[in-house]
Amino acid sequence: MANRWLCVLVLLSFALCSLAFSPDTSAVEADGIVEPGEDVEEELAKTAQNPVANIISLPFQNNTNFNFGPREETQNILNIQPVVPFSLGADWNVITRTIVPAISQPPLGAGDDRENGLGDMTFTAFLSPAAPGRLIWGAGPVLLLPSATDDKLGTEKWGAGPSAVALTVRGPWLFGVLASHIWSFAGNGSRDDVNQTLIQPFINYNFPGGWFLTSSPVITANWESDSDQRWTVPIGGGAGKLFFIGRQPVNASVQGFYNVERPDFQADWSLRLSLQFLFPR
Numbered sequence: 001m002a003n004r005w006l007c008v009l010v011l012l013s014f015a016l017c018s019l020a021f022s023p024d025t026s027a028v029e030a031d032g033i034v035e036p037g038e039d040v041e042e043e044l045a046k047t048a049q050n051p052v053a054n055i056i057s058l059p060f061q062n063n064t065n066f067n068f069g070p071r072e073e074t075q076n077i078l079n080i081q082p083v084v085p086f087s088l089g090a091d092w093n094v095i096t097r098t099i100v101p102a103i104s105q106p107p108l109g110a111g112d113d114r115e116n117g118l119g120d121m122t123f124t125a126f127l128s129p130a131a132p133g134r135l136i137w138g139a140g141p142v143l144l145l146p147s148a149t150d151d152k153l154g155t156e157k158w159g160a161g162p163s164a165v166a167l168t169v170r171g172p173w174l175f176g177v178l179a180s181h182i183w184s185f186a187g188n189g190s191r192d193d194v195n196q197t198l199i200q201p202f203i204n205y206n207f208p209g210g211w212f213l214t215s216s217p218v219i220t221a222n223w224e225s226d227s228d229q230r231w232t233v234p235i236g237g238g239a240g241k242l243f244f245i246g247r248q249p250v251n252a253s254v255q256g257f258y259n260v261e262r263p264d265f266q267a268d269w270s271l272r273l274s275l276q277f278l279f280p281r
Contacts, residue, residue: 120157151191240252
């Protein structure tokens, strides 16, 4: 059900952004995100694409995974990802990102039913320069919290590890990579340990008016699995648009991915729909 509502929201967003109306950009201009004479939508789209931008945002990212599990059914994960930055004096910021997954998972075994609920949360805090140069970066810890409402939806483990991001902007291009690794250190002893790497390269080409092309596949490696069951490697991409509803900036995008490498029973392809609300201060 969650993916249907997000599909409606994203399609409605693209319909709204195609309408001819004049956005109220005064809040963004007053915040200093956009300099006089710059394309407001294009520059704000670049800000939305920066994982360590100094702006509060509330992204909703819906991932529909097709042919998942032994019965090749559909899994849906709606990630609610509030981003809140904090200032540490004039030179440094801490950018916090919390990911709360709402999962609808098909049966994984005989006699099982579809499970709906929350999965394990992750929390990341990036320390990042307040005035970065051409290379924008951030680094800090990532924490895994066993918040799943059912044991089939989570690891039942506490985990921690390092995370880092680096990116650069070259004219209309914005590209970089985010990486993290989590090891479990406590939790249910009967469950498998967590020893997982995440690598997310991202590349965006921005057009005037807030339109952009994008690709941001999430590559994962589970080091507790056998070598032929370890990696999930998707390829793909999509497009999006930054627009305003009154004074509210909204970033909407759609991407499709095919898993060229995947464990048994992992989805072979997925559809990602994103809706991100930005809150300039």
